[in-house]
Amino acid sequence: MRRRFLSLLLGLPAATVAAAAARVQSAPKMRLLIKSAWGSGDPTQASFPFHHANAMADAGHDVRIFLLGEAVTLMRTVVGNAVVPVGWPPLSEALAKVVARKIPIHV
Numbered sequence: 769m770r771r772r773f774l775s776l777l778l779g780l781p782a783a784t785v786a787a788a789a790a791r792v793q794s795a796p797k798m799r800l801l802i803k804s805a806w807g808s809g810d811p812t813q814a815s816f817p818f819h820h821a822n823a824m825a826d827a828g829h830d831v832r833i834f835l836l837g838e839a840v841t842l843m844r845t846v847v848g849n850a851v852v853p854v855g856w857p858p859l860s861e862a863l864a865k866v867v868a869r870k871i872p873i874h875v
Contacts, residue, residue: 800831
């Protein structure tokens with residue numbers, strides 16, 4: 769029904785719309801390296817690499833995290849447990865998911 773609506777809306781044959789949808793769904797698996805230098809001084813920015821890595825791994829991509837500078841301190845249990853970003857789950861939850869998915873973390 770959506771394809772028919774889109775074909776009418778765009779003036780394209782339904783087969784063209786279906787082919788475009790198939791290309792999007794069969795997108796190739798990407799290899800991603802997520803880099804961060806944000807430490808506990810900015811908890812929201814510091815947690816992004818872990819939340820984004822989880823989302824990309826959920827989508828089926830190969831993900832790695834690379835931490836440098838202040839971000840290295842996030843690997844200490846005491847620091848990681850204390851980081852609570854604004855509007856996101858705590859870093860400890862995201863980090864537990866990263867570990868469960870066996871996403872490599874390079875420091």
